[in-house]
Amino acid sequence: MNFGVIVFPGSNCDHDCIHVISSVLGQKATPVWHKETSLTGLDAIILPGGFSYGDYLRTGAIARFSPVMGAVKTFASEGGMVLGICNGFQILLEAGLLPGAMLRNKSLSFICKDVHIKVENAATPFTGHCESGQVLKIPIAHADGNYYTDPVTLAALQANAQIIFRYCRPDGKVTPEANPNGSLDNIAGIRNAEGNVLGLMPHPERCAENVLGNDDGRVIFLSMLDALKKASLQPKAVEV
Amino acid sequence: MKAKIHITLKSGILDPQGKAIEHALETLGFKNASNVRMGKYLELDLRETTQDRAEAEVKAMCEKLLANTIIEEYRYELNT
Numbered sequence: 572m573n574f575g576v577i578v579f580p581g582s583n584c585d586h587d588c589i590h591v592i593s594s595v596l597g598q599k600a601t602p603v604w605h606k607e608t609s610l611t612g613l614d615a616i617i618l619p620g621g622f623s624y625g626d627y628l629r630t631g632a633i634a635r636f637s638p639v640m641g642a643v644k645t646f647a648s649e650g651g652m653v654l655g656i657c658n659g660f661q662i663l664l665e666a667g668l669l670p671g672a673m674l675r676n677k678s679l680s681f682i683c684k685d686v687h688i689k690v691e692n693a694a695t696p697f698t699g700h701c702e703s704g705q706v707l708k709i710p711i712a713h714a715d716g717n718y719y720t721d722p723v724t725l726a727a728l729q730a731n732a733q734i735i736f737r738y739c740r741p742d743g744k745v746t747p748e749a750n751p752n753g754s755l756d757n758i759a760g761i762r763n764a765e766g767n768v769l770g771l772m773p774h775p776e777r778c779a780e781n782v783l784g785n786d787d788g789r790v791i792f793l794s795m796l797d798a799l800k801k802a803s804l805q806p807k808a809v810e811v
Numbered sequence: 812m813k814a815k816i817h818i819t820l821k822s823g824i825l826d827p828q829g830k831a832i833e834h835a836l837e838t839l840g841f842k843n844a845s846n847v848r849m850g851k852y853l854e855l856d857l858r859e860t861t862q863d864r865a866e867a868e869v870k871a872m873c874e875k876l877l878a879n880t881i882i883e884e885y886r887y888e889l890n891t
Contacts, residue, residue, distance in 0.1 A: 628851075628876070628877070629879055632876065632879065633876075636876070665879065671881065672879050672881040672882045674820075674824070674825070674827075674882060675827050675828060676827070677825070677827050678827070679827050679828060679831055717827075719824065719881070719882055720881065721881070753825070753827075
């Protein structure tokens with residue numbers, strides 16, 4: 572499978588993603604410069620972390636107007652899998668591919684540390700390798716991860732099982748103390764209503780192999796790969 | 812024409828920076844300050860001489876890029 576990793580000016584986790592796709596998963600990873608307007612030949616798209624356009628104005632606010640984002644929107648609307656990590660998540664929010672917005676962390680600090688997240692929905696192409704309720708230890712590194720949306724949208728996210736990851740204690744309990752940034756309902760990651768676009772603040776690409784002392788993040792990439800393989804077995808694969 | 816644009820978080824949305832500033836003011840003895848809201852201020856020159864069209868353009872800029880209307884509100888002044 573061929574994973575496209577979008578590179579914006581200021582992306583800094585693109586190479587980590589490319590490393591995981593190629594060295595850990597043994598798949599093809601293709602860097603895609605933000606000025607590209609076509610994603611032909613790519614099976615899934617990753618928007619990596621970083622500080623696209625220096626986070627000027629708001630995180631992701633300028634990157635969302637990059638030429639490549641038109642192609643990403645088309646790719647997503649045709650059912651293609653899109654994963655946004657950290658700044659990638661922020662860009663997906665600004666682009667309207669996921670609902671809501673990011674506020675400054677409640678503590679006002681840039682937080683860089685391991686956190687625990689609970690897999691709330693394992694029946695997605697991004698979490699098929701997980702069990703529902705499984706706890707993953709994955710690092711976060713952000714200043715704007717305080718997820719916010721209006722009460723109507725939050726209710727819809729909850730009702731449609733679109734909240735995929737929530738900050739929790741190591742034992743899986745979702746508590747206010749386990750929430751590192753003030754995020755609404757302890758939200759660490761959500762998907763769109765169709766289920767093919769996922770955004771999360773933690774960085775699974777930073778902990779996807781044993782040599783780093785933690786490979787909890789690998790399940791997300793393995794899940795994506797499995798979903799792509801299953802979809803490719805079907806003619807006219809649009810179902811993911 | 813010059814546009815002066817103010818963007819702040821909507822009322823009701825927690826503004827951690829505003830809170831921190833309010834706390835600092837209080838610590839410094841400014842006990843009368845409350846409800847501090849932190850925002851952004853932008854100035855720009857507009858090659859447009861008609862008030863109505865200038866206003867429509869600035870509004871479009873705010874809606875499309877300058878403010879995220881999920882969390883922010885904006886106001887602007889236009890001066891010739």
